[in-house]
Amino acid sequence: MPTFDAVNHYFSGQGVVMIGRRDPVTGNAIGLRTVGNVPDMKISIGTTVVDHKGSQDGQRATDARLQTEVKVNVTITIENWIAVNLAKALRGDAELFPSGAVANEAVMAYPGLVSAFRYIKVSGVGVSQGATLLTAYTDGIEPWDYKLNAEAGSIMLNDGVAVDYDNYVPTSPESSGDELTVDYNFAAQYLVDSLTQALNDSWLRFEGLNTVEENAPVIVDIFRFSNDPLKELALLSDTFGQFMIEGSVLKDDTRLTGSKYFSIKKLE
Secondary structure, rough: OOOOOOHHHHOEEEEEEEEEEEOOOOOEEEEEEEEEOOEEEEEEEEEEEEEEOOOOOOOOOOOEEEEEEEEEEEEEEOOOOOHHHHHOOOOOOEEEEOOEEEEEEEEEOOOEEEEEOOOOOOOEEEEEEEOOEEOOOOOOOOOOOEEEOOOOOEEEOOOOOOOOOOOOOOOOOOOOEEEEEEEEEEEEEEEEOOOOOOOOOOOEEEEEEEEEOEEEEEEEEEEEEOOOOOOOOOOOOOOOOEEEEEEOOOOOOOOOOOOOOOOEEEEO
Protein backbone atom coordinates (compact mmCIF):
# COMPACT_ATOMS: atom_id res chain seq x y z
CA MET A 1 0.00 0.00 0.00
CA PRO A 2 1.31 3.50 -0.89
CA THR A 3 0.80 4.81 2.62
CA PHE A 4 4.12 6.60 2.89
CA ASP A 5 4.62 7.60 -0.75
CA ALA A 6 5.53 11.25 -1.23
CA VAL A 7 3.93 13.55 -3.78
CA ASN A 8 6.52 13.90 -6.54
CA HIS A 9 7.25 17.08 -8.48
CA TYR A 10 9.09 16.30 -11.70
CA PHE A 11 11.09 18.74 -13.76
CA SER A 12 11.77 19.36 -17.43
CA GLY A 13 13.10 22.80 -18.04
CA GLN A 14 13.03 25.39 -20.77
CA GLY A 15 13.56 29.09 -20.55
CA VAL A 16 15.74 32.11 -21.13
CA VAL A 17 19.41 32.46 -20.12
CA MET A 18 20.69 35.94 -19.35
CA ILE A 19 24.15 37.30 -18.72
CA GLY A 20 25.45 40.63 -17.48
CA ARG A 21 28.37 42.34 -15.81
CA ARG A 22 28.62 42.12 -12.04
CA ASP A 23 29.24 45.24 -9.96
CA PRO A 24 32.41 44.43 -7.97
CA VAL A 25 31.35 46.81 -5.16
CA THR A 26 27.71 45.88 -4.59
CA GLY A 27 27.88 42.36 -6.02
CA ASN A 28 24.69 43.02 -8.01
CA ALA A 29 24.08 42.59 -11.73
CA ILE A 30 24.65 45.64 -13.95
CA GLY A 31 21.74 44.82 -16.25
CA LEU A 32 21.18 41.50 -17.99
CA ARG A 33 20.75 40.59 -21.66
CA THR A 34 19.26 37.43 -23.11
CA VAL A 35 21.72 35.28 -25.06
CA GLY A 36 19.12 33.64 -27.31
CA ASN A 37 18.35 29.96 -27.81
CA VAL A 38 20.14 27.75 -25.27
CA PRO A 39 19.34 24.01 -25.62
CA ASP A 40 21.50 22.99 -22.67
CA MET A 41 22.66 24.60 -19.43
CA LYS A 42 24.23 22.73 -16.53
CA ILE A 43 25.59 23.49 -13.07
CA SER A 44 28.06 20.94 -11.72
CA ILE A 45 29.43 20.84 -8.18
CA GLY A 46 32.59 19.01 -7.27
CA THR A 47 34.41 18.53 -3.97
CA THR A 48 37.85 17.29 -3.08
CA VAL A 49 37.92 15.19 0.09
CA VAL A 50 40.71 13.53 2.05
CA ASP A 51 39.59 10.39 3.88
CA HIS A 52 41.19 9.51 7.20
CA LYS A 53 41.65 5.89 8.26
CA GLY A 54 41.79 4.79 11.86
CA SER A 55 44.91 2.87 12.91
CA GLN A 56 43.95 1.49 16.34
CA ASP A 57 41.48 -1.37 15.84
CA GLY A 58 42.95 -3.29 12.91
CA GLN A 59 40.08 -2.37 10.56
CA ARG A 60 41.64 0.65 8.88
CA ALA A 61 38.11 1.98 8.53
CA THR A 62 37.38 5.53 7.41
CA ASP A 63 36.59 7.48 10.57
CA ALA A 64 36.80 11.08 9.33
CA ARG A 65 36.72 13.14 6.15
CA LEU A 66 38.42 16.45 5.42
CA GLN A 67 36.98 18.58 2.62
CA THR A 68 39.78 20.52 0.94
CA GLU A 69 37.97 22.11 -2.04
CA VAL A 70 34.53 23.06 -3.37
CA LYS A 71 34.29 23.82 -7.08
CA VAL A 72 31.17 24.92 -8.98
CA ASN A 73 31.14 24.98 -12.79
CA VAL A 74 28.59 26.12 -15.37
CA THR A 75 28.28 25.00 -18.99
CA ILE A 76 25.99 26.84 -21.44
CA THR A 77 25.38 25.64 -25.01
CA ILE A 78 24.42 28.57 -27.27
CA GLU A 79 22.89 28.50 -30.75
CA ASN A 80 22.48 32.26 -31.26
CA TRP A 81 25.50 33.25 -33.40
CA ILE A 82 25.50 36.96 -32.72
CA ALA A 83 28.71 38.92 -32.35
CA VAL A 84 28.28 39.76 -28.66
CA ASN A 85 27.79 36.07 -27.77
CA LEU A 86 30.86 35.04 -29.74
CA ALA A 87 32.88 37.79 -28.07
CA LYS A 88 31.80 36.57 -24.63
CA ALA A 89 32.65 32.96 -25.48
CA LEU A 90 36.01 33.99 -26.95
CA ARG A 91 36.69 36.41 -24.07
CA GLY A 92 37.12 39.13 -26.67
CA ASP A 93 35.52 42.26 -28.11
CA ALA A 94 32.76 42.86 -30.67
CA GLU A 95 33.06 46.16 -32.55
CA LEU A 96 30.29 47.48 -34.81
CA PHE A 97 31.30 49.17 -38.05
CA PRO A 98 28.37 51.14 -39.52
CA SER A 99 27.92 50.98 -43.27
CA GLY A 100 30.27 53.22 -45.18
CA ALA A 101 32.62 53.68 -48.11
CA VAL A 102 36.32 53.08 -48.70
CA ALA A 103 38.50 54.92 -51.18
CA ASN A 104 41.96 53.91 -52.39
CA GLU A 105 42.42 50.89 -50.14
CA ALA A 106 45.75 49.31 -51.01
CA VAL A 107 45.58 45.61 -51.96
CA MET A 108 48.45 43.39 -53.07
CA ALA A 109 47.01 40.95 -55.63
CA TYR A 110 48.59 37.83 -57.14
CA PRO A 111 47.63 36.13 -60.42
CA GLY A 112 45.28 33.22 -59.79
CA LEU A 113 45.13 33.83 -56.03
CA VAL A 114 42.65 35.54 -53.72
CA SER A 115 43.27 38.85 -51.93
CA ALA A 116 40.98 40.21 -49.21
CA PHE A 117 39.55 43.68 -48.55
CA ARG A 118 39.28 45.15 -45.08
CA TYR A 119 35.47 44.83 -45.02
CA ILE A 120 32.93 42.24 -46.20
CA LYS A 121 29.55 42.53 -48.00
CA VAL A 122 30.82 45.08 -50.50
CA SER A 123 29.20 46.82 -53.48
CA GLY A 124 30.09 49.44 -56.08
CA VAL A 125 33.60 48.01 -56.34
CA GLY A 126 36.24 49.66 -58.49
CA VAL A 127 39.72 48.12 -58.80
CA SER A 128 42.59 50.14 -60.27
CA GLN A 129 46.21 49.57 -61.13
CA GLY A 130 47.71 53.01 -61.05
CA ALA A 131 45.46 55.17 -63.25
CA THR A 132 43.99 52.17 -65.09
CA LEU A 133 40.56 50.89 -64.04
CA LEU A 134 40.53 47.09 -64.21
CA THR A 135 37.72 45.02 -65.70
CA ALA A 136 35.60 42.71 -63.54
CA TYR A 137 34.65 39.16 -64.58
CA THR A 138 31.19 38.88 -66.13
CA ASP A 139 30.58 35.74 -68.18
CA GLY A 140 34.00 34.25 -68.89
CA ILE A 141 33.74 35.26 -72.55
CA GLU A 142 34.49 38.94 -72.29
CA PRO A 143 38.07 39.88 -71.30
CA TRP A 144 38.47 40.43 -67.56
CA ASP A 145 41.14 41.29 -65.01
CA TYR A 146 39.67 40.04 -61.71
CA LYS A 147 36.85 38.08 -60.14
CA LEU A 148 34.95 39.61 -57.22
CA ASN A 149 33.41 37.84 -54.22
CA ALA A 150 31.21 40.67 -52.95
CA GLU A 151 29.91 38.73 -49.92
CA ALA A 152 33.39 37.92 -48.61
CA GLY A 153 35.03 41.14 -49.78
CA SER A 154 37.80 39.63 -51.91
CA ILE A 155 39.11 39.43 -55.48
CA MET A 156 41.04 36.88 -57.55
CA LEU A 157 43.36 38.33 -60.17
CA ASN A 158 43.34 36.84 -63.67
CA ASP A 159 46.55 34.97 -64.46
CA GLY A 160 45.90 34.86 -68.19
CA VAL A 161 45.25 31.12 -68.41
CA ALA A 162 42.12 30.30 -70.42
CA VAL A 163 40.53 27.70 -68.12
CA ASP A 164 37.38 27.26 -66.04
CA TYR A 165 38.17 29.54 -63.11
CA ASP A 166 35.40 28.09 -60.98
CA ASN A 167 37.47 24.89 -60.80
CA TYR A 168 40.94 26.31 -61.32
CA VAL A 169 43.91 25.47 -59.12
CA PRO A 170 46.74 27.98 -59.77
CA THR A 171 49.99 26.50 -60.99
CA SER A 172 52.24 29.53 -60.42
CA PRO A 173 51.67 30.90 -56.90
CA GLU A 174 55.19 32.28 -56.95
CA SER A 175 54.19 34.92 -59.54
CA SER A 176 54.95 38.46 -58.45
CA GLY A 177 52.10 40.52 -57.03
CA ASP A 178 50.48 43.69 -58.33
CA GLU A 179 49.83 46.76 -56.18
CA LEU A 180 46.18 47.69 -56.66
CA THR A 181 43.79 50.19 -55.10
CA VAL A 182 40.10 49.51 -54.51
CA ASP A 183 37.06 51.70 -53.91
CA TYR A 184 33.85 50.20 -52.55
CA ASN A 185 30.86 50.55 -50.26
CA PHE A 186 30.29 48.11 -47.40
CA ALA A 187 27.33 47.05 -45.26
CA ALA A 188 27.16 47.44 -41.47
CA GLN A 189 29.12 44.62 -39.84
CA TYR A 190 30.78 43.43 -36.65
CA LEU A 191 34.40 42.57 -36.04
CA VAL A 192 34.90 40.01 -33.26
CA ASP A 193 38.43 39.93 -31.84
CA SER A 194 39.30 36.90 -29.71
CA LEU A 195 41.28 36.73 -26.46
CA THR A 196 41.51 40.48 -25.87
CA GLN A 197 39.70 40.71 -22.51
CA ALA A 198 41.07 39.97 -19.07
CA LEU A 199 39.17 37.77 -16.65
CA ASN A 200 36.06 39.49 -15.30
CA ASP A 201 33.02 38.47 -13.32
CA SER A 202 29.53 38.07 -14.76
CA TRP A 203 26.08 37.44 -13.32
CA LEU A 204 24.03 34.60 -14.85
CA ARG A 205 20.27 34.28 -14.58
CA PHE A 206 17.97 31.51 -15.82
CA GLU A 207 14.32 32.53 -16.08
CA GLY A 208 12.83 29.11 -16.68
CA LEU A 209 9.64 27.16 -16.60
CA ASN A 210 8.89 23.59 -15.63
CA THR A 211 7.09 22.03 -18.59
CA VAL A 212 5.75 19.08 -16.55
CA GLU A 213 4.33 21.33 -13.81
CA GLU A 214 2.08 23.59 -15.92
CA ASN A 215 5.05 25.81 -16.84
CA ALA A 216 5.66 26.78 -13.23
CA PRO A 217 8.49 29.34 -12.88
CA VAL A 218 11.99 28.26 -11.89
CA ILE A 219 14.53 31.05 -11.43
CA VAL A 220 18.26 30.46 -10.95
CA ASP A 221 20.68 33.30 -10.14
CA ILE A 222 24.43 32.65 -10.34
CA PHE A 223 26.14 35.51 -8.55
CA ARG A 224 29.75 35.45 -9.72
CA PHE A 225 30.67 33.62 -12.92
CA SER A 226 34.08 33.70 -14.62
CA ASN A 227 34.18 32.07 -18.05
CA ASP A 228 37.07 30.42 -19.86
CA PRO A 229 37.67 30.99 -23.57
CA LEU A 230 35.72 28.43 -25.57
CA LYS A 231 37.58 25.22 -26.30
CA GLU A 232 36.11 24.62 -29.76
CA LEU A 233 34.37 26.61 -32.48
CA ALA A 234 32.99 24.36 -35.23
CA LEU A 235 32.94 26.24 -38.53
CA LEU A 236 31.85 23.40 -40.84
CA SER A 237 28.92 21.20 -39.85
CA ASP A 238 25.91 19.32 -41.24
CA THR A 239 23.65 20.49 -38.41
CA PHE A 240 22.83 23.65 -36.46
CA GLY A 241 25.97 25.33 -35.19
CA GLN A 242 26.53 25.53 -31.44
CA PHE A 243 29.25 26.80 -29.16
CA MET A 244 29.76 26.49 -25.42
CA ILE A 245 30.51 28.98 -22.69
CA GLU A 246 32.14 27.22 -19.74
CA GLY A 247 33.56 28.58 -16.52
CA SER A 248 33.65 28.61 -12.74
CA VAL A 249 31.24 30.02 -10.19
CA LEU A 250 33.38 31.90 -7.69
CA LYS A 251 32.55 32.42 -4.03
CA ASP A 252 30.83 35.80 -3.55
CA ASP A 253 31.74 37.20 -0.16
CA THR A 254 29.59 40.31 -0.69
CA ARG A 255 26.56 38.12 0.08
CA LEU A 256 26.10 38.11 3.85
CA THR A 257 23.20 35.65 4.01
CA GLY A 258 22.28 32.53 2.08
CA SER A 259 24.43 30.91 -0.57
CA LYS A 260 27.55 32.58 -1.83
CA TYR A 261 27.32 30.71 -5.16
CA PHE A 262 23.80 30.47 -6.60
CA SER A 263 20.13 30.33 -5.61
CA ILE A 264 17.00 28.64 -6.99
CA LYS A 265 13.48 30.09 -6.67
CA LYS A 266 10.47 27.85 -7.35
CA LEU A 267 6.90 27.34 -6.19
CA GLU A 268 7.10 23.83 -4.66
